[in-house]
Amino acid sequence: MSQEGVGAGVDLETSLGYLLKEASSALRAAMEEVLRPLGMSVTHYACLELLAQRPGLSNSELARGAFVTRQTMNVLLQALERDGYVTRPAEAPVGKALPTRLTPSGRRSLEKASAAVRSVEARMLAGLTETEQSGAFRILKSMINSLHGDKEGA
C-alpha cells in the first residue's frame, strides 16, 4: 500500500533521522515498561541517575542533563523533595543555584531502577559487536556535534 512516491520528499524508509526517532521511541517505551512497576517515570529515573553520578547538580544543570526545561525539572524536583528522594539546602551557598543530593531513600529507589534500565540497554545492544558499539558511539557523537553547531560546517 505504499507506492506513489512524492518527489524529493524525505524517504522515511531510508531516513536516518526517522530511524533515530524510532530507536529513541523504542528505547523510551522499553524503559517505561520496566520502570512502571517501580512507580518511576523515565524523567524521574534520569534525574536520580544524574544525581547519583554527579552529586550537587543544580536544578538547571539537571534539566540540561535530562533534556527538559529547567521549569519542568523544577516541578519534578519539588515532587522528589516532597517524597523524600532528594534534598536541597534552604539557601544557596553561592549565587542562586541550589545543589541537590540524593537521600538514602532516593539512592535505594534508584538502585532497582538502575538495574532495570541497564538490562534494557543490554538488550538493546545484544547482537552488536564491540566494534559496532564503539562505531555507534562515535557516529552518534558526530551527529550531535553537527546538529549543535549552527553555522559550522563540519
Add this chain to the structure above:
Amino acid sequence: MSQEGVGAGVDLETSLGYLLKEASSALRAAMEEVLRPLGMSVTHYACLELLAQRPGLSNSELARGAFVTRQTMNVLLQALERDGYVTRPAEAPVGKALPTRLTPSGRRSLEKASAAVRSVEARMLAGLTETEQSGAFRILKSMINSLHGDKEGA
C-alpha cells in the same frame, strides 16, 4: 554553579542509551527550529510527510508512524482537516478506518517543510562517510529490533 571537573563515575558519558536520547533530542530541537517559522510542529510535519509517501493511511496507522497514540493523532488530524490540509471521507469504505489524503494545500505546505527538514538531516550527516551512514542505519535497525523482540532469541 557547581564547578566542572565532574570526574567520577560518569557512566552517562559512555552510555549508548543516553547518547541516543541526546541525539534524538538534538534532532528534534533542530527540526523545531526550522519548522517554527513555517508554523508547523514536528508531529504536524511527520503526519503530512507520512501521508505524502503513503496516501490513504488511517488515523491509527499515522499514529504508529509518528510514534504517538491514536488519540493524539486524532486530535491533530481534526485540526489539519479543519485547516484544509487533509481530507477524510465521511464514511469508511471498509471497516472503521478512514483513509486520509493530503489536499493540494497540504501538499504545498509540506514541500517547504520537507526541504527544511532535509537540510537539517543533511547537516546532521555532514562529516559522516557513506560507509558510516550505512553502518549507522544497520546498527539502529538492530537496536530497534532487539528492543521490540520480547522473548526473541537471537
Add this chain to the structure above:
DNA sequence: CAAGCTATGTCAGAATACTGACATGAGTCA
C-alpha cells in the same frame, strides 16, 4: 561605583500528549 549581561529559581498559564472508556466493524471459531 553604576549599568548591562547572563544564569538561576520559581510561579502561572498554555500547549501537547497520554490513559481510560465506549461503541462499532471485521475476522475467527465452535
Add this chain to the structure above:
DNA sequence: TGACTCATGTCAGTATTCTGACATAGCTTG
C-alpha cells in the same frame, strides 16, 4: 448463527512539558 477477539475512531479527563514572565545573584565593563 452467536460468542469472542481484535482493531479502529472518538470523547473525556489527566498528566506532562513547554513558553512567558519576574526577581535575584554574580560577573563584566566602562
